[in-house]
Amino acid sequence: MTTPTAHHVGLTVGDLDSAVTFYRDVLGLSVLDRFEVGGEAFSTAVGVENATGRFAHLDGGDARIELVEYDPEGDSRDDATLDQPGATHLGLSVDDVDAVVEGLPSHVETLSDPQTTESGTRIVFLRDPEGNLVELLDV
Incomplete structure (x- = not known):
């Protein structure tokens, strides 16, 4: 087996354009690519029926930062705290x-x-x- 290396860190967002503006204009990250993905294979892979996604990849140095906006959008979550099991940052x-x-x-x-x-x-x-x-x- 090949040793895994980091490719990207993904963040699901409700408003891709607003998120891109924040990461680009406030934090200074460069946008590498923007694209959309849909179809049966994507829906099956993400486990969401009839899913499509709008994506932006940002330059995070050794790994990309992937922002994705899903349609259909799932339920929102409470504000995360770092001490919750499964918390991410x-x-x-x-x-x-x-x-x-x-x-x-x-x-x-x-x-x-x-x-x-x-x-x-x-x-x-x-x-x-x-x-x-x-x-x-x-x-």
């Missing part, structure tokens, strides 16, 4: 967490001010427009 390294946070638009919600962990890493968590958790860290 997207981790993005930056040169200076404090500078990035200072430059965020006022409508971007952070869970706290930037913190330095016991390991010496400076981190902050924020929410994208869909409520997905994004960790910014300088390493």
